[in-house]
Structure formats: structure tokens, C-alpha cells
Amino acid sequence: MDTMEELPSMLWGLDPIFSAFARLHISDIHHMKESCQVPDIYFYKSHPIYNVDVLGTVVYKKEREDFFCYGVDDGTGVINCLCWKNDPIKEGVDCGKSWGKPSAGFQGGFNLAAELKKMRQAQKSHCHLEIGDLLRIRGPVKTSRQQREITASTYYKVNDPVMSVQIEWMIEVLKLYREFYDKPLDLQTYMTNESxxxxxxxxxxxxxxxxxxxxxxxxxxxxxxxxxxxxxxxxxxxxxxxxxxxxxxxxxxxxxxxxxxxxxxxxxxxxxxxxxxxxxxxxxxTAQDKDLLMAVKDIIREDSKRAMYREKGCHILHILSSVRQRYSLNVSKTELELVLKLLECNSDIVSTRDNYFTIFGLD
Missing domain, CATH: 1.10.10.980 (CST, Suppressor of Cdc13 homolog, complex subunit STN1, N-terminal domain)
Structure with missing residues (x-):
């Protein structure tokens, strides 16, 4: 997407979709255009997107020491989802062992270690998915190795034996597309005097x-x-x-x-x-860079003594070329114009005609 076509980044906060987890189809996530202004911000039509919310079936998985990598399919496409392990899962702590044997006070009553172990096991079962499981994941979209992926801020397994969750999800997503995502942002609604x-x-x-x-x-x-x-x-x-x-x-x-x-x-x-x-x-x-002012002044003084420049002075493009050769390649014409104006105000140089300059008081 061209920068001129993008909404300026200072106005992104006026779009409510930017401050939400956008429920987009995976195919649209793959086709979003990355912002030319800020990395890892994408545009669905005219709407800036930072976070997404996806529900789909796990079609492949990889496990590493620190994270799970799931391929999620919502029926429109497949996207890679990076899900970081939390400490209990990564360390594989056996809660019963870490708490030791239950004391006599727990015999026949509430066993804290056992209950904690059950809670950790339930947490692990919701975070460790298999192929065919339904996964909901929320997080920012990234581009890694030329491929889009979601880095999870929240993810969990969804139990949906009769597909009621998926049906409700599809209906809600279509409604969001119709009422929000496919409509252009009307900035006049949000503009105030303090924009x-x-x-x-x-x-x-x-x-x-x-x-x-x-x-x-x-x-x-x-x-x-x-x-x-x-x-x-x-x-x-x-x-x-x-x-x-x-x-x-x-x-x-x-x-x-x-x-x-x-x-x-x-x-x-x-x-x-x-x-x-x-x-x-x-x-x-620019105005305070004494070295740049001196460099420009020296160039005009030296070249104004040459026969080809003595009569009408040095053209601004000639001065610019000399400055870039002798001082810095990054000096632009705009900056040089400001320097020439300052030197002329100080009576160091004088303009002989439009865009031509010579040293003041040249014999």
C-alpha cells in the first residue's frame, strides 16, 4: 500500500477497529498490506490492524522447548500460530512432588498439593492441543520469513462437540464484516478541534x-x-x-x-x-552547523575566483554538488537554500541573480 493511500499514523486511534482484536478470516490476514509508516501494522481495506482474533482447527503442530507452533485452518486458509509456553508447562513441574507428601492435617480432607496438581493439569490440557482440536487464538500479526503468523497473547482449546461455537462464530464474523470491516472509516465522525x-x-x-x-x-x-x-x-x-x-x-x-x-x-x-x-x-x-556554513562559504569563495564563475557567480546546483563531494552526501537542496539565506543575511555572500551566488566584496 502506498504511503499516500494510508491513513496517517496519528489518526489510527480514531478507528475503533485498531483498538480491538479484529475477527478476520485467515485468507484476509494473508492478503492484508503492511503499513509503509510503522512495521507490523497492516491494513484491511482502509482499517489499520494490529491484533486479530481467530478460531480454527489445528491441522499441524510443532513443539519446541519454549513454544508450540500450530497451523490453524478456519476454512478460508491456514496460518501459523506461535504459542509460548508458560512456566509450569515449560518446566514440566510435578506439583505433587514439589509440595512433598501431604501432612497428617490433610489426610481425609482438602489436599492442597493434589488440587493444585489438578489445576495445572487442566491448564496444560487447554494449552496443549492435538491435530483436529479447535483453537482460539488472539494476538498481533507478524511477518516471518515472508509468511504471516500470529504471536499468541491468549490461546486455548475450545470444546465444541456439536459445532455450536463455530456456527455462532461464523455468523458474528460475517456481521462484523458487513457492519464494520467492509465500510470505510468516516473521520468526520471522530474529528475534533484537537486532532x-x-x-x-x-x-x-x-x-x-x-x-x-x-x-x-x-x-x-x-x-x-x-x-x-x-x-x-x-x-x-x-x-x-x-x-x-x-x-x-x-x-x-x-x-x-x-x-x-x-x-x-x-x-x-x-x-x-x-x-x-x-x-x-x-x-x-542546519542553522547552527558552523562547519556546514563554513564549507558552503569556502566553496563559493574559491569558485567565484574562477573565470567561469567570476561574472555571474555559482549556481545553486553547482554549490550543492560541491558540498556533497567535500562535506556530506546527505545535504539536500532545501538545507542548502537555508544555509545560503543565512550567509546572505550575514553579508557573507550576495545573490547576483536567481539561484546564483558570489562571495561578498569579491575584487
């Missing part, structure tokens, strides 16, 4: 003010992310009657996404840039 778009605008303005007032020349994202904390509201509150938090990005993930988008806006405007693109994300503030 996420305004949050992005506020974030960029906060960072601009900080760079101007603090005379910051370089920074890393984690150096400035706390400045945006007032713009983030928690979305992990538990609704009444709900047993687990609402799915979706945590406040820290919201903060990271907002900061990432704000830095992209500032880069597009030429206000910040990265001299070297590496794992160590160091950003430089």
Missing part, C-alpha cells in the same frame, strides 16, 4: 522553538523526545468489564511515532539533517 494532525504541528513547533532558543547544534532523538510528552495521552486504560488493556500503541510507542514524524517534517523543511546516516541517529540543526 492528531494538530499534535504533529505542535510537535514540530515545539522542536523549532527549542532549536532556536537553546542554540542546539546537534542531538539524538532521545535527547528531545521528552519535550513532546505533554502531547501524548495514554490509550491503555481498561474499559469497564474488560479483562485486558485495549490493544494498540502504548504511550511510549505514540511518543516515538510522533517524534519520528516531526523529525521527518523538519528534515523536509531543511531545518535538521543527518550528516552521516548510521545506527547512531545524530541530527544536526
Amino acid at each position: 492528531p494532525v494538530s499534535s504533529l504541528s505542535k510537535a514540530t513547533n515545539i522542536l523549532k522553538d527549542f532549536f532556536e532558543q537553546g542554540s542546539v547544534s546537534k542531538f539524538r532523538p532521545y535527547d528531545v523526545q521528552d519535550l513532546l510528552l505533554p502531547l501524548i495521552t495514554s490509550c491503555t486504560e481498561i474499559a469497564p468489564g474488560q479483562q485486558e488493556p485495549v490493544a494498540g500503541p502504548s504511550p511510549s510507542q505514540q511518543l516515538s511515532m510522533l517524534l519520528k514524524e516531526a523529525l521527518e517534517v523538519l528534515q523536509n523543511e531543511g531545518i535538521v539533517y543527518r550528516k552521516v546516516k548510521s545506527q547512531d541517529e545524530v541530527y544536526l540543526v
